[in-house]
Amino acid sequence: xxKEKLLKIQNLSVAFTKNQVTTPIxxxxxxxxxxxxxxxxxxxSGSGKSVTAKAIMQLLPTExxxxxxxxxxxxxxxxxxxxxxxxxxxxxxxxxxxxQDALSALNPVYTIGTQMVDLIRLHSKEKVSKRQALEQxxxxxxQVDIRHADExxxxxxxxxxxxxxxxxxxxxxxxxxxxxxxADEPTTALDVTVQSNILKLIRQLKQQYDMTIxxxxxxxxxVYEMADRVLVLRQGELVEAGTRDDIFTRPSHAYxxxxxxxxxxxxxxxxxxxxxx
Amino acid sequence: MEQTLLEVSHLNKIYKRKGGPxxxxxxxxxxxxxxxxxxxxxxxSGSGKTTVAKMVAGMLPATSGSLVLNGQAMESRRSKDMKRNxxxxxxxPVSSLNPRLKIKDILAEPLKLYFNLRGEAxxxxxxxxxxxxxxxxxxxxxxxxxxxGGQCQRIGIARxxxxxxxxxxxxxxTSALDMTIQSQILELLQELQRSRGFSYIFIAHGLExxxxxxxxxxxxxxxxxxxxxxxxxxxxxxxxxxxQTLIQSIPKIELPYFEY
Numbered sequence: 001x002x003k004e005k006l007l008k009i010q011n012l013s014v015a016f017t018k019n020q021v022t023t024p025i026x027x028x029x030x031x032x033x034x035x036x037x038x039x040x041x042x043x044x045s046g047s048g049k050s051v052t053a054k055a056i057m058q059l060l061p062t063e064x065x066x067x068x069x070x071x072x073x074x075x076x077x078x079x080x081x082x083x084x085x086x087x088x089x090x091x092x093x094x095x096x097x098x099x100q101d102a103l104s105a106l107n108p109v110y111t112i113g114t115q116m117v118d119l120i121r122l123h124s125k126e127k128v129s130k131r132q133a134l135e136q137x138x139x140x141x142x143q144v145d146i147r148h149a150d151e152x153x154x155x156x157x158x159x160x161x162x163x164x165x166x167x168x169x170x171x172x173x174x175x176x177x178x179x180x181x182x183a184d185e186p187t188t189a190l191d192v193t194v195q196s197n198i199l200k201l202i203r204q205l206k207q208q209y210d211m212t213i214x215x216x217x218x219x220x221x222x223v224y225e226m227a228d229r230v231l232v233l234r235q236g237e238l239v240e241a242g243t244r245d246d247i248f249t250r251p252s253h254a255y256x257x258x259x260x261x262x263x264x265x266x267x268x269x270x271x272x273x274x275x276x277x
Numbered sequence: 278m279e280q281t282l283l284e285v286s287h288l289n290k291i292y293k294r295k296g297g298p299x300x301x302x303x304x305x306x307x308x309x310x311x312x313x314x315x316x317x318x319x320x321x322s323g324s325g326k327t328t329v330a331k332m333v334a335g336m337l338p339a340t341s342g343s344l345v346l347n348g349q350a351m352e353s354r355r356s357k358d359m360k361r362n363x364x365x366x367x368x369x370p371v372s373s374l375n376p377r378l379k380i381k382d383i384l385a386e387p388l389k390l391y392f393n394l395r396g397e398a399x400x401x402x403x404x405x406x407x408x409x410x411x412x413x414x415x416x417x418x419x420x421x422x423x424x425x426g427g428q429c430q431r432i433g434i435a436r437x438x439x440x441x442x443x444x445x446x447x448x449x450x451t452s453a454l455d456m457t458i459q460s461q462i463l464e465l466l467q468e469l470q471r472s473r474g475f476s477y478i479f480i481a482h483g484l485e486x487x488x489x490x491x492x493x494x495x496x497x498x499x500x501x502x503x504x505x506x507x508x509x510x511x512x513x514x515x516x517x518x519x520x521q522t523l524i525q526s527i528p529k530i531e532l533p534y535f536e537y
Contacts, residue, residue, distance in 0.1 A: 044456065044458075045455055162322075191321040191322055191482065192321075192484060192523060192527055193321065193522055193526040194321075195526065195528075196525075196526035196527075196528070199528070218455070218456060219528065220456075221485070221527065221530055222528050224528060224529070224531075225528045225529070248530065248532060249532065257537035258457060259456065259457065261460075261537050262456050262457040262459065262460035263456060263485070264459075264463070264486050264489040265488075265489075266484070266488045266512060266527065
């Protein structure tokens, strides 16, 4: 793993304003993500995981969200200082995001093919015809192990299963060959067998595309399978950061320990179900 | 674990479809539940877990099959006492409470219905129930929206407790909750089982939760039971290929157990 910093969050504060009342969500958040690593953000609801992801993507509602302090450096540029047009080029092109709920993230009234063609043509450097774009779309779908891609492009999101929709989302995210993939609870709504396939797919594509991944989840089993490094958030505060093995074997913060103790586990050594050994 | 409390045999649920073949949501499911036992039901979405649970609780009529509680067959129209005996805890703790009732009124409903409690007796029983689930008595005048998700689930448990059932059907009671809250709710359910001797039918798609809480496990796939057995046996040496796939899919933390 090269030690080049791809993302640097420095002293970031986010606040929401509603009815002229400003509520700080978090302040002074700092962390780095290095090129090529998978970093997992863990924490409970309200810890600021998703807000952090959306702040990086600049997807927080502009009417209410503000950034009183801090910088988000990506690839040498401060995303908070960019114009919306410049940000639009980075978003999707260089940083892509996969959401938890693929059904509501996809447009219900267009076919999968139409949505993918639009995306490919929008982000492509040179001119691409609709037919070429459709071919590319099918190739991408095949890469995420969707068989009958020629059928799937003609279908609407509601016609696909949850696992298939999540694969479509990943295919769309990959269409621009992003350097950073932000995955916000991508497998939380899925069955375990489907989850295991999707996680395998993400790991394999990461290798293939040399991507950096920021993975948000509350499932510590998933964290153990995916992470090189782990960041533990609690109420907008980074309480602990470390390598996966450090966090799982030598957690230092009391909250991390509480989180690890509260996780239901299957013991492969001790065989006493129903009670803690 | 003593005598059989509930015996379910050849339970079926078939939905008629217009212009197509009928759909069997549950096919020939049989199992027993002993006094004080926790039976976990696992399976993917659409496998029929919740349909079985609802038929057991009498919330959904079975197409065919029999349910015998304490040696007595349960008809499709159940007696009040049979209804009281099987209580249900829902997945969504907030929407399963009436938003327009105060906590005390939510808990008063089963107490009035089943035990005809009124006045001071009702009041003190409500306080007892709140104590049982670890909610301060001062919350009795609040509305569900003023409580957190975990607190709402505690009220849902208190409401089930109020009926003094022998069986509690828990349908994904912790999947809407944060992990630290989940472990508190699971501990509460286990503690209530130890002190009151309930039997649980416990549904969860989180296999780790099922492993933690169940004595026996029923594995369902597309409406059928594919495997059943003691928890340790099913998890450590699954026999059916589907169960094997399921167990292999669980994200593994390959570390020995220790308290952090």
